[in-house]
Every structure is written in C-alpha cells, then in structure tokens.
Amino acid sequence: MKKYWLLLALIFPLFASGQSRTIAERVDSVMNLMTLEEKIGQMNQYNGDKKATGPISINTDKEGQIKSGMVGSVLNVKTVFNTRKIQELAMQSRLKIPLLFGLDVIHGYRTIFPIPLAESCSWDMALMELAARIAAKEASASGTHWTFAPMVDIARDPRWGRIMEGAGEDTWYGSKVAAARVKGFQGTGLGNSDAVMACAKHFAAYGAAQGGRDYNTVDLSERELHEVYLPPFKAAVDANVATFMNAFNTLNGIPATGSAMLQRVYLKGKWHFGGFVVSDWESIGEMIPHGYAADKKEAALLAIKAGCDMDMQSRSYIDNLAQLVREGKVEENLINDAVRRILTKKFEMGLFDDPFRFCDPEREKSQWNNRENLYVARDVARKSAVLLKNSGNTLPIISKTNKIALIGPLVKSKFDNLGFWNISWPDDSLRIVSLWDGMANRVGKERLLYAKGCNIEGEDESGFEEAVSVARKADIVIVSVGEKFDMSGEGKCRSNLHLPGVQEKLVMELITTGKPVIVMISAGRPLIFNTIAEHAHAILYTWWLGTEAGNAMADILLGDYNPSGKLTVTFPRAEGQIPLNYNHLNTGRPDGEKAISGVNKIYKSNYLDISSLPLYPFGYGLSYTTFKYGELMLNTHKPAGNDTLEVSIDVTNTGQYQGEEIVQLYIRDIVASVARPVKELKGFSKVMLTPGETKRVKFMLSNEDLKFYDSNLNYIWEEGEFQVMVGPNSADLKSDKVVWCRSSAK
C-alpha cells in the first residue's frame, strides 16, 4: 500500500503535498500525463479466463498490452489469486493505472441465488437487495470490482432465453427491482471494500427481439420504448448505477451500440448519467454484420461518437481510435470524456489508492463458505418458488411415515439448479443441494424411493416402467422435470416451450398410477404444460433456485414454508399466443366481451383454435392457506389534482396455515389521448396472516401513478375515469371507479 502512494506521489507532485483533492482533480492530473494511446488503452477491455484456480491463461498479446497500459479492464477472471496476478502486470505500466475486473455476477458469486426471474416472484425488494448485497460481498472479497448486472430488460416473450435474467413483463415492477438490485450490488457506495460497480443492461429494448430470437431486430415506437423499455434503466440511473452496458440488437434500424439517441441524448443527456458505458461482447465489431459499419475502423468511429465508452473484447478501439483522432475523424475530447468517466470510477473504487484492496485472501476465505449466506439463499429460494396448483390439498406432505417417490431427470441434478449464468466451482457437487439431497436431509433416505424415469432430452422411454413401478410402491409421487441449466439463457431461445424430451409423457404415466402426483418444474422461463396442469394433483414451479435449491424445495413440500411466490411473467397456453402480457390494450373487439357490433365471438381479437387467455396470469400464485378479499374501500370517488386516493381492502386468512399474501393494486385509464392498457400494476403489499386473521391493506395513489407518454412523448396524466382494482393476481380483481379531475371545482 505505502509503496504505491510513493510511486503516485513521485508521478503526481501535488499528491505529495497531501492536499485533499477532488476525484475530478485527481482524474485530470492523471489524464494530463497520459498519451493518446494510453487514454485509448483505458477504453479497451479483454476477456480473461473463467477458470477458478491456477494461473490466469490470458494470452501473451494481452499480457503485453496490459504491461504497456493498453488495457483498462479485464472480464471473466475470478479469485484473489488470479486478479492479483493480472493487476501486478498493470502495475508494470508507465502510469500504473489499475485495471477494473468485471464478471457476470448475475445472481450470486460463491453462493448462487435463484435466477433473477425466480427472485422477482418473491415480490420482496429488501430480499432481492440483500441477495445482491451478499453477491457483492462474496465477489468483492475475491477480487471482482464490477458485475455486469442487473439485467433490467423487460421481457414479454418466453421464447427468448434471457427472460430468465430479468424481472418479468411489468415495467413498473421491473423498475423497482432494478433499483433494489443496483443498491444491493453497490451497497452504501463505491469505495467500500464490499461494494461492486453495478451495470444496467442491455441498453436498450433487448427483450423485444422479434420472434423471441436472441440478438434479433427490435423495432418499436418511441412511445413504446419510453413507456415499456426505458423506465427500468432510468430507475437504475436514479439508484446511482455506476455503469451501463449497451445491447446487441438494432433499435429501429440503429445498433444500440452505435445509437447516439440512446447513449448521448437519453442516457448522458436527459438523464445526466455520470458513469460509463461498456459495449456488450464484441458488439462494436458486430456493427459490421449489422450492416451499419464497413469495418472495425468505421465501427469504432460510430461507437465512440454514439457514446460507447469501453470496448468489450472487439479490439475496435485499441486498433483504430488513435488513427481516427490523428485523421481528424474523431475529436480527442470524445476520448477524454470516455476516459474521464472510466478513471472516475477507478478512483471511486479506491483502486488508485490501493490497486490490490480487493485482493485480501483472508477476506476471500471469510466469504468462501459463509453459512449465513447459504441460509439467506435458502430463504430467497423458498420465496421464489410459485405454487400453481394444489388440488385436494395434496401439499404439504404431512405424514411422517409415508413413502415418497422422487422421480424424474432433475431429482438428483445439482448443477442444473444454478441456471445459465452460474459461476461454477470445482466443489459444486459438494455444495449444491439437489431435490434428493434436500428431501433426504429432512425425511431420511429410508422413506425415499427413486427413479430417473427419463432424460431431460431425447425420446427414450425405457425408464418409464421402472418409474411406474417405483411410484406404485410409494404413498405419494414427486416428479421433478424441466430444463437443463443451459436451455434458457443467452442464445438459448426456443420455438417450442413444452417440456423437452418425453418428460410430459413420464408425468402422465405416473398420474395413471392413481397416486397423488406433485409436479416440480425447474426452468429458466415459462414452459407450456397444459395437460399436466389439468391432471397433476399439485404443481410447484421452482425455476432454478440455486445452491440451496433442494433444501428450499423440501421446506415447501414438507410444510415448513408456506409458498408465497407469484408470477411476474404470464404463462401462455401455446407459443402461438406470444406475446401475451397482462397489460395489453383492449382493442376495438376485445375477446371475452360482447363486441360493440354485437357479432359473435368469431369477429373478435382472439384465436379460433385456443383461448386467448393465459394458462396462468401475471401475479398468480397459490398458498397452502386461502385468503378472502373484502370489498374495495376508497376515501373518495372524485379525487382531484394532487389529492391522494386511499385504496383499502380487508384480507382474511380463511385457511389453516399461516401465510403471506401478495396483494396487488392495478389501475386502468378508461379513456385517454392514447389507448391505455386494460390494467397496470401500481402497487403491491406482502402481508403475513395467521389463520383467521384479517388485515386492512392500504394503498395510496397520486396523479403521478396515472402518468403515461402521450403521442408527443410528454409524460402526463389526463383527467377522467379510472378503474381501481385490487386482488391476488392480475385476473382476479375487485374493482371500483373514480373520476379524477384537474381541480375539484368541476
């Protein structure tokens, strides 16, 4: 530590005076010493290596560039050991500017939490923030400075594999989750040794890829962009997110990486974002196949002009920017702005004071097998699972003696519980709790029977006979099916959302035994399982629940935890219904109501061959108990101007288990200058109720909650009639109406 101060003191005389200098002043003093090439070096990011142990296998070209100050950041390097080795290379450069180490700590580093889409079903902001906080503590203890998370893309298409990474289909809710996760990762502020820089990604509208195909074209109105896709990014800025990552897709014909509208006009202009923007993996170079740049030199020019500050792995900047500046095609002040942003974060992270402040082996060890973190992960997992069906109160399993058959390809799977963006370690097989482990931990192996039944993929049914035989010997059957960890995630899009392979057939074979069959579905996205939904006795959607998956599942199955999760994404009946989101417009011929012209169902916005309704709606989830909703109570039916509309409802636990209920508030703007959704989530409250207990849940609405983007992109509210709705999910709502005027004079 001391020797670096001396070195810096020698290079930067003013440091020696001990004057307290602002970060801006310190950045300027460094920049005044930098050559153009060294500045561009800060804008250059290389991939390292994800191996958890052993010397980093960064190739010599990169090592040489690091030593000469031509690299500003390295991603995909883990552990103190490896990050220190590379940072030491950077300390051999002329100016000894420390590197930033970035990594996809999407939902955990050493302790893996449920995938973000699962976590979002907990509707528990504090818990999601805590999960991110723990991930930051573990990652920062192992040399990571920067996570490429939260992914805040709104997604309404389960064919898109990256739906697993976000917070579902609702913009209002996704904005709250974005803020919670940024706060979790960054803690009380950069500079604390357990804070990592967060990164709002992928800017913007990546989730609107046509056909649900990753990297595909996005084309939507500016109004839809502002109404649906930008707000979670703005929420991240308001939560002081340190960095942004731009997106692979074109937006209205312009690659996001080369979009000045997104990066300079909106992000750095209107929103006054002070951090820096990193490209996505080689997305600068991808402007060539996009047909937007002829070569990497033009791609570099387009990207820097658009406001992309750092080049992830494409080498477009390091190979071309200096020449572009010397040719007068790129103004050096664009380079200076980008470098100033990057150096500012390095100073804020304390890396200039001590480049190795995140390389403390003792701290790494303290976070390495942290039992408390595992307990939190188990709690998050319990609260992320969603009970979709429980006919005849099949669940929870109350008997202490009955034989339980655990059947299916995911029963003993460990790694699949970590999901696509897992950070794997050699000892994972010892740490990850499978469903089998979790149940054996609780009831003992002697009560358990097992059969794999089939593989996740493939048409082999040879295991069915054994599975049925095992089921017949049991009192209750739990069948665990779903996706492998890499069937959802980046580049993992599917046109067919049914259970892969012959898993659905296996489930139906087991149901024919007449035993109570509980279906556990683990996946990174909504799947389609209409037949199972009709015939299974109980269905628990367990997404990918992370390191503690099996313990959390056992807690739920055995009644130690009463499931409270609710869906943050709509479950379709068929791929042909997609996009299918709850907050759709009414159309001129809404399905399910008598059309204005009185014609019958055929001439409505629906399908001839299937209902236009989802299998499970947004906000849906069951409990082991039941809840009764009283009548909606409003403090007025004529709010005016800046009045507060109080909306209350009594919720009673009418069952025999204590349980949490997520009470949801929606509105509808009946008539407006642009057609408005049939409902919009504007509030929720998670209440714990003991059997027989009633609580009055109260929401406060203001005209801020009524705002939308009009056809001129003004963010306004308009007076008129509004529906106010409260209920357990987006389809089962108590409703009332108010007329909200500008002034009460009317």
Ligand code: GLC
């Ligand atoms: C990937 C992803 C991005 C990730 C980055 C680094 O392609 O699109 O989300 O952070 O590259 O791994």
